[in-house]
Amino acid sequence: MKRILFAVGTLGFLLGGAPALAQSENFPRSDQPAVTPPSEEHPLKEAKIDTESLEMGPYYGLYAMEGFGTSGVLGFRLAYHLTEDVFFEGTYGETRIEQETFRRLTGRLLVADDKVTTWNAGAAYNLFPGQLFLTRKKTLNSTIYLIGGLGQTRIDRQAHFTFDAGTGYKIFIVDWFDLRMEMRTHILQTDLTGKKQIMDNIEGTAAFAVYF
Amino acid sequence: MGRETRSRFLWILLCLEFFLTAGAASGEETVQKASVVEPFLEIHTGPGRSYPVFYIAERGEEILLLKRQTDWYRVRLANGKEGWVHRNEIEKTLLAQGRKKGWMDRIYDDHIAGRLEMGWEAGTFGGDASLFLRMNYLLTGALSMEGGAGFVSSNLGSTDLFQAGMVITPWRTPWFSLSGTVGGGVVYSTPSSLLVDVTRKTFHEAHGGIGISIPLVRNLFARGDFRNYTVFMGQARIREFREYSAGLSFRF
Numbered sequence: 522m523k524r525i526l527f528a529v530g531t532l533g534f535l536l537g538g539a540p541a542l543a544q545s546e547n548f549p550r551s552d553q554p555a556v557t558p559p560s561e562e563h564p565l566k567e568a569k570i571d572t573e574s575l576e577m578g579p580y581y582g583l584y585a586m587e588g589f590g591t592s593g594v595l596g597f598r599l600a601y602h603l604t605e606d607v608f609f610e611g612t613y614g615e616t617r618i619e620q621e622t623f624r625r626l627t628g629r630l631l632v633a634d635d636k637v638t639t640w641n642a643g644a645a646y647n648l649f650p651g652q653l654f655l656t657r658k659k660t661l662n663s664t665i666y667l668i669g670g671l672g673q674t675r676i677d678r679q680a681h682f683t684f685d686a687g688t689g690y691k692i693f694i695v696d697w698f699d700l701r702m703e704m705r706t707h708i709l710q711t712d713l714t715g716k717k718q719i720m721d722n723i724e725g726t727a728a729f730a731v732y733f
Numbered sequence: 734m735g736r737e738t739r740s741r742f743l744w745i746l747l748c749l750e751f752f753l754t755a756g757a758a759s760g761e762e763t764v765q766k767a768s769v770v771e772p773f774l775e776i777h778t779g780p781g782r783s784y785p786v787f788y789i790a791e792r793g794e795e796i797l798l799l800k801r802q803t804d805w806y807r808v809r810l811a812n813g814k815e816g817w818v819h820r821n822e823i824e825k826t827l828l829a830q831g832r833k834k835g836w837m838d839r840i841y842d843d844h845i846a847g848r849l850e851m852g853w854e855a856g857t858f859g860g861d862a863s864l865f866l867r868m869n870y871l872l873t874g875a876l877s878m879e880g881g882a883g884f885v886s887s888n889l890g891s892t893d894l895f896q897a898g899m900v901i902t903p904w905r906t907p908w909f910s911l912s913g914t915v916g917g918g919v920v921y922s923t924p925s926s927l928l929v930d931v932t933r934k935t936f937h938e939a940h941g942g943i944g945i946s947i948p949l950v951r952n953l954f955a956r957g958d959f960r961n962y963t964v965f966m967g968q969a970r971i972r973e974f975r976e977y978s979a980g981l982s983f984r985f
Contacts, residue, residue, distance in 0.1 A: 570765055571800040601983055603953055605781040605803050609981070611853075611866075642853045642866065644981075650783040662779035671855050671864055673884055673891075678933065679923050680884045680891035682862045696780070696807065712925055717888075732802065 573697060576600040578730030580614070580703070585723045586637070588714075590619030594724060596639075602732075606647050610668065613640045614724075618676060631713060632677035639707065641685050643670015653692055662693040674709050674722070683709040687724075697732040765798040767823070776816035780805035788814050798823070850877075852956060852982020859974035861887035865894075867982070875902050879914060890924040896940065909947045916940055920964055938964045942976070952984045 577599045584594035596614030603609065616637050623631045645668035653663045669686040687705030694700060707722040774790040780802040790796065790810055796818075797809040804820040848871040855864050865883030872878060877900045885892040898916015920936040942960030949955055962974040 570798050570806070573800055573802045602803050603951060603983075605805060609983070647781070650779065650781045652778065652784070660778070662784060664781075671853075673864065673886070675891075679925065680886060680893065682864065682884075682886035693779070696802070 573732040574602050576602065576608070576699075576730045576732050578728055580612075580726040580728030582703075582724060582726030584614070584616040584637075586616075586618055587720045587722055589631075590622060592617045592619055594639075594726065596726070598728065598730065600645075600730070605650070608645050608647075608666075609643070610645055610670075611640070611642045612672075614638070634677050638675045639672060639683065641670045641672020641683060641707075643668055643672075643685065645669075645689075662696070664691050665689070666691065668703075668705070674707060676711065676713065681709040681711055683707050699730055699732075701728050701730070702726070703728065767796050767798060769794045769796060771822070774818060774822055776808065776810070776814065776818060777805075778816060780807070780817045782819070784817070788816060847871075847952060847984035850954070850982050850984045852954070852980055854956065854958060854978035854980030856958075856976060856978030856980075858883075858885040858892075858962075858976045859887075861885050863976060863978065865978060865980075869900060869982075875905070876900070877902070879916065881918075888925070890922065892923070893921040894938070895919050896938070898940070900944075902946075907948070909945055912944045912946065914940075914942050914944060914958075914960070936964050936966055938962050940976075946982070949981075954982045954984065956980060956982050 577597070580594075580596050580598060582594050583591050585591040594614050594616040596612055598610055598612040600608050600610040616639070618632060618635045618637050620631050620635055645666045647664045647666045649665040651663055653661045655661060665688065667686075667688050669684075672683050672685060673680045674683045675681070685705050685707045687703055689701050689703030691699050691701040703724075703726050705724045705726075707720075707724060709720050709722070710717060711720050712718075769790050769792050772792055774794075774796070775786045776788040776790060777784045778787050788810075795811050799807040799809055799815070801807070801820075802817075805817045806820065806823050807815060808818050809815045850869040850871070851867070853864065853866045855862075857863060863883055863885045865881050867879060867881040869877045869879045879896075879898045879900050881894075881896045883894045883896075885894070896916050896918030898914050898918075900912050900914045902910050902912040904911045917937065917939045920938050922934045922936065924932070940960050940962045942958055944956060944958040947955045957979045958976065960976040960978075962976065964972045964974060966972055
């Protein structure tokens with residue numbers, strides 16, 4: 522009986538204990554790699570990497586002033602991209618108020634200065650970033666975005682508080698140059714016709730812009 | 734399109750050409766090199782998670798970091814392929830080099846270190862709707878210069894304000910900062926065309942106030958201001974107005 526117990530004990534030591542003892546003395550622990558591959562370190566300096574967070578460019582289009590016809594609008598925009606989803610944008614545009622219809626009806630001019638300027642600052646959300654498939658092999662990045670903000674519309678030197686909202690489609694020709702189409706509505710209160718009224722002016726523009 | 738508009742458009746085009754040339758020239762000078770340390774690195778076609786992955790770089794491949802847009806880096810691989818990698822993936826490479834960038838580091842990199850702050854605020858001025866654009870330049874840790882432009886729209890007409898001042902920020906924490914401001918400026922008042930006297934008038938103003946600034950994300954701040962204005966209307970007449978505003982600003 523003693524022989525059997527001794528044989529079993531010896532076998533157990535050889536199968537379990539001895540290899541573990543040998544490993545702990547002669548081999549590295551299992552949580553460390555047996556071989557450390559040589560690696561070349563490249564110290565990274567993020568500040569040195571060119572950052573393109575700003576986007577700017579001109580736009581041109583049509584500005585329909587409710588009740589006063591449609592005129593061309595020329596403007597400029599500057600945007601700051603905070604994340605891949607959100608950007609903030611300021612725009613400045615110039616258009617003219619169409620007075621011909623009013624002059625024919627009333628025999629007088631509505632305003633002395635027909636120049637109309639708009640500026641606004643707002644936030645935008647890239648709703649549907651994706652790709653435009655031009656051909657089987659050629660694709661361009663694109664995005665559909667929503668934009669809204671606050672600003673002013675200056676008619677005959679008088680500034681009017683303005684809410685604006687719209688949507689646009691942007692196509693990236695290269696990653697630092699894009700083309701875009703945009704529709705916006707500008708809502709403001711005026712007294713141009715002698716009584717207070719809410720104007721809803723629609724603006725449709727085409728634009729290009731560069732990132733820097 | 735009139736001659737004036739055409740010349741303005743040409744001027745804009747010339748400016749853009751300058752930026753295009755400058756942008757193209759500066760791109761190659763700032764290339765940084767790194768190695769992929771994760772088992773794989775997903776390369777996207779564009780700087781966003783919604784743009785598809787078109788290539789997967791393997792561990793050990795060298796990448797050149799060409800430029801950055803928001804949280805995405807444009808990278809070039811040894812085989813010439815170029816695409817976009819998220820900042821988190823790049824940080825894993827940084828981690829392997831013994832240095833990790835946490836969110837506090839990002840805050841410091843992106844906006845605590847910045848000196849220029851630009852933003853806009855909407856609110857009320859004397860009870861009427863107002864909108865201001867404001868720009869601050871940090872001179873020292875607590876003192877900054879401020880410039881601003883804004884307008885107030887009311888039933889009686891509109892008012893434009895152009896102002897300059899000094900801002901002192903004695904209390905700055907990672908969560909918010911409080912400041913006080915004093916300054917002055919010019920006020921242009923344009924009466925509504927419905928009124929009899931529609932002559933545009935110019936006044937001067939002096940103001941003082943307090944403000945709070947709260948970091949939201951990266952270099953974006955929420956800010957709020959209360960200011961008391963004294964407008965000198967001429968002939969020893971003085972009027973007081975109060976401005977309550979809130980808005981957003983960026984620090985560069």
